[in-house]
Amino acid sequence: MSGLPTYHALKVDAVKCIGCTHCMKSCPTEAIRVIDGLAVIDHERCVYCGQCHRACPTRAFYVEQDDLEMIRSFKYRVILFPSIMIGQFPEKYSEDQIYAGLKKVGFTHVYEVEQPMQVLIDSVHEVLEDQETHKPAISIYCPAIVRLIQGRYPSLTENLILRKAPHNLAAHFAIEQLIEEGARREEIGLFYATPCIAKIAAVKSPVGERESIVDGVVNMNQLYNEVMKVIADGDAEDNSIQRENLSAEGITWSLTRGESCHFGSRSIAIDGIHNAVRFLERLENDQVHGIDFIEMRACDQSCAGGILLTGNRFMTVERLERRAKRYPAAKDIAQTTIRVDTEELKQKLILDPIKPKPHFIFGKDRVKAMEKMNKAQRIVCFLPGIDCGSCGAPNCHALAEDMVNNKAKMSDCIYLQQMWVDEGRIKAEKAFLNVQKKWGTDRFKADCNKRGRRNEGF
Template structure:
């Protein structure tokens, strides 16, 4: 099965179906008054998490205590982390708090942006026939293509993420240059989203990740912010080197970040999962010609709008732009040394940054056997004619079509459809008790309790 970072807390779930309606891959159903995720369809995009009104959908993370188990705990931060903090909080204070929380080393994963871009260019030069090449930067997009656009998996650039390249670099640096034994090093990735967790725990096309633990960005933000507030003014720590990313690196996780430095003659940067799906539909039909490179991101405003971002996506994005402008200024003045510090291991990192290609695993296929799939599809089509096509969701499926598919493929009872119930009632083919039982099988006992309903005059 596929690892998922998103889980539903049944105790909190009120079965409101908002998540079911918003899921871009129709991966959620309601049963017995609770939402559940169909694992083979979920791409960990986190739309459901955003839509949940009671925080019943949570993102699994590792125990923060793990950080203290390693003498050399390393925080691998996404650049958007610094973009979370208000302008009056200086980076040195944030780093001081990270140090106090138990991290001996802090690196921003975008330090690997230049090497990451080089690896992609190398691949692009050798694979012109596979154009348009699609960036594998956003793991939710990779999963989306695997399950919904199987004909395009071969277009995904099979390289590791900047995170993995940074992890390789940090390990080299600490073990070879500073003589720290591997077992004393704990690599902790601070994740801005669920998809990246899933990618770390179950990498597409890679056997095992180097990362020892994953910490959610919102949780770390709270810890750091609190620490800074407790310590008051004058709290700063200078022994930890504060980051000096290049402007390109800072912008790389935002929309257009990869596209603006790619070498393709025609390329597109598309953010927002619906926009991406609309585009991939066209691309799959060969309706878009001459595209060489695609930067596709599941979140609106890319990682600035990530699920675990605590800040408004536009405020975070602008802070990153401001930081990039300063970095560009420094670069113009010739200060680039630390921004290219990974270059010492350039060849090693490039050589080890290629990953196994992603495999297709279509969610749409009704049966492995084509003739059985054909029979199922005929049944589904027949059933669809009887369903009202209003997509009311009362059956516990997001659309009439999804329901018809569930009835045929998962033996869900047709009486879950309230229109079908009325139909049977008209023919005296169903009792009131049976109707009630069918509706309760979806929505649970609570919404239609045994008490008298209030009188409305």
């Protein structure tokens, strides 16, 4: 398996974080705790779905990206980006104007990642036709879903389709094409414009691949800003040759049903991480029958709802669907246009097996784990069941689990503590100090600039 270190793409800005629990409550894997008034991410549990980033009222979550200047060190500077990005720009800009803008930013070659799509479609068909394949086969397209399955539904890792995502397809394709044109491999720098955090992690420390194929990652919203600075209204150079392998299937691939409509006699498409969780639960219980293929994406409206996008997701979908109508079907793109050996390209799309990484285990020793769980069950009896988050854990049950893992204590529950004060078991001053310790000393001062004061809630 990949010996690459896990890349933690998602970070919390300690200055901006106000420890408000929005993120903690939205996390599908209970990976966030508020400690000393700040959100802390457990990177073992995090699947990079970006729910916290979305939920944060102070934009305290940020995504690290590589410095755009680093592209200068390569002779051939390739920007790889999902078609979704074209849907971000105001409609008055043509595809050529956007491509020209990207070149002005400093790139020499522009590749939308969903090409040549027929190669990937054929490759996935091969997997589905294989008798050994576990059905329903689940697409690995969304890396947040892959991580979710590895951690929370480990038995379903064997249903994952071991074929790489479009960004790998285009990366291999770009390399082959440029080498064909006379470039040397080390002169080619590949940069990926990402629509989300999960893709960054997948590109930087891929699952089922030995090394990352790209040299750097740029956040799509930042690249969008860079392009908007230089984009021109006038006549743009004809870059259509860069799009001659782009197909209708490729353009709509990242949208909901973009994959599932091509595979299996019966297929399902699911978007939204919480929908995915509910469905995986059923799937794991063996309550889903007769389905061949499942497409599953963490974001509502799939990648059109990616957290690093600028435009409105529904308008992006509409624009891409309209754009797709102008492009040929993937199977109608001639080999002479593709120019590289598609069989060889197809071979490069095969992933190593993806291993489970269960992260909800109470330790390796079963007896001890059971003791801990029994203890947690007993603790829950004493907690109020309000799931208020004031203890810094997302719900009472999570707090109980934290307690048995020595990560929290009874007095973290403000209700329990209040009861103890009432019973005279601890002093009021001590109780208040406990709360201050958790939420900071300034927390309870009157502050007219507090978030939420000016109808900021909705």
